[in-house]
Amino acid sequence: MIVIVIFFLGVIVGTICKRYHKVFAFSEILTSVSLYLLLLFLGISIGDNSEIVSNMTQIGLKGFLFAIAASLGSILLILPLYLIFPKKDK
Amino acid sequence: MANSLKLLLIFVVGVFVGILCLCPPFLNIEKISEYLLYLLVFGIGITISRSEGILKIIKTHHLKLFLLPLMITLGSLLGSVVMGLFYSDISLKHSLGLGAGLGYYSLSSLMISQYGFKEISAIALISNIVREISTLILAPVMIKYFGRFSPIASAGATSMDTTLAVIIKYTNKENAVISMFNGVTLSIIVPLLITFIYEF
Numbered sequence: 001m002i003v004i005v006i007f008f009l010g011v012i013v014g015t016i017c018k019r020y021h022k023v024f025a026f027s028e029i030l031t032s033v034s035l036y037l038l039l040l041f042l043g044i045s046i047g048d049n050s051e052i053v054s055n056m057t058q059i060g061l062k063g064f065l066f067a068i069a070a071s072l073g074s075i076l077l078i079l080p081l082y083l084i085f086p087k088k089d090k
Numbered sequence: 091m092a093n094s095l096k097l098l099l100i101f102v103v104g105v106f107v108g109i110l111c112l113c114p115p116f117l118n119i120e121k122i123s124e125y126l127l128y129l130l131v132f133g134i135g136i137t138i139s140r141s142e143g144i145l146k147i148i149k150t151h152h153l154k155l156f157l158l159p160l161m162i163t164l165g166s167l168l169g170s171v172v173m174g175l176f177y178s179d180i181s182l183k184h185s186l187g188l189g190a191g192l193g194y195y196s197l198s199s200l201m202i203s204q205y206g207f208k209e210i211s212a213i214a215l216i217s218n219i220v221r222e223i224s225t226l227i228l229a230p231v232m233i234k235y236f237g238r239f240s241p242i243a244s245a246g247a248t249s250m251d252t253t254l255a256v257i258i259k260y261t262n263k264e265n266a267v268i269s270m271f272n273g274v275t276l277s278i279i280v281p282l283l284i285t286f287i288y289e290f
Contacts, residue, residue, distance in 0.1 A: 003201060004285050006128050010135020017136075024140055031133030034126045038200050039097055041119045041126075042215070043104015045208055052209050053109060059209060062180070063216025066173050066188045071221055073169020073189075074243035075236050077161040082237055084154060 093252060094219050097196065101215065127200055131281065134197065138277060141250070147271050158268065159275040162243045163283070166192055183287060184210045190283040191218040192276045193225075193246025198284060205288045222248050229256040238262075242269045247276040 010027070017023040046052050052059070107113055148155060167189040174185025187210060191198030195218030203211035225232075225245040232240040238261045245253035250273020258266045 001285055001289060003127065003131050003204075003281055007131040007135045007281050010132040010137075011139045012135075013132075014136035014139025018139070023136065027133040027136035031130055031137065034130040034133065035097070035196055036100055038123055038126050038130060039101045039196065039215075040104040040107075041123045042200065042203050042208075042211065043101040043106075044108040044113050045119055045123075045203070046212050047105035047108020048111070048113070049108075049208060052212065053105070055209065059212050060216055062177070063213045064220055066170055066213065066217040067220035067224065069169035069173035070166040070189050070191075070217070070246075071169070071224065071244035072165075073167070073172070074162040074165035074246065075232070075240045077165030077168070078158060078239045078243045079236065081157055081161060081239060084157065085239075 094195070094222050098215075098219055123200075124204060127204055130200070131197070134277070138274060141270070141274050147267055151268070151271075155268065155271055156275070158239065158242070159272050159279065162246060162272065162276065163190075163192060163279055165243065166190070166246065180210075186287045187284060188214050188217055190280060190287055191246075192280050192283075193218050193221040193244075193248045194277060194280045195219045195222070197277075197280055201281065201284045202288070218246075221246060222252060225253045226256055229253075230260050233260050238265050239268075242272050245269075245273075247273055247280055249273040250277065 014023065014027070113119070167186055170189025171182065171185045174180045174182065174188075180188075184207065187198075187202055187207075191214050195215050198218055199211045199215035202214050221244060225241050225248070228244075229241040232244060236243075241253065241257050241260070242249045242265075245257070248254075249257060249269045250271075254266060254269055254273070257269045
């Protein structure tokens with residue numbers, strides 16, 4: 001829940017500071033640095049867990065299959081929308 | 091694609107550091123990660139606020155535009171739940187969590203990790219990166235068989251940035267606007283949905 005609050009706090013701060021481009025440059029650095037560190041730490045906490053490491057091929061396979069299932073589900077459910085949205089060509 | 095592979099590489103380096111126990115024990119990774127996640131979502135919030143013109147897009151295109159992210163979200167959740175039926179070790183909650191990533195691999199996997207589910211978090215990371223990469227590679231094929239919205243659907247949240255290039259390339263400008271709108275909407279839905287799934 002805290003994540004949601006902070007997320008919208010960011011949206012509000014960004015909206016207020018719309019004119020100051022430095023804020024966006026700063027947030028870009030903030031997000032990429034924290035993202036790199038977080039993924040590194042996620043990797044470390046997984047590598048540190050021997051049970052998960054021995055399951056790595058299964059995890060990879062599951063990731064792949066869930067990707068296909070979710071993508072396919074989304075693609076199939078948008079098909080009826082072609083009836084609502086008029087076709088526009090280039 | 092280069093960016094997602096770079097991020098995947100950082101993750102893999104982390105895994106090896108973890109396996110080799112190279113990490114200094116005085117670092118409390120869990121605690122640091124919690125605060126880093128707050129910094130990350132704060133920055134993401136600022137970045138999203140920058141994608142103005144959303145209101146303009148809704149005005150010119152009609153509210154029915156929301157049907158696209160709505161159906162994409164429902165489809166992902168449904169697809170994941172069906173896949174989860176084949177795995178006795180993945181509960182309904184985690185199936186929903188995996189589907190709720192909507193291609194937003196960094197935020198979804200890091201949030202799931204923060205709830206303490208490391209293995210599901212790793213699956214979410216890989217699964218959502220695969221969504222991005224497969225969209226980049228298969229976009230022309232998808233459009234041929236499932237129409238101009240299909241790469242937007244398979245990409246999910248990344249349809250506003252990393253996969254937007256191929257979507258523009260193989261469809262048209264009108265579709266690109268829809269794609270961006272969809273990406274921003276899904277990026278807001280992902281943290282809401284994952285919080286909802288894991289806290290309620």
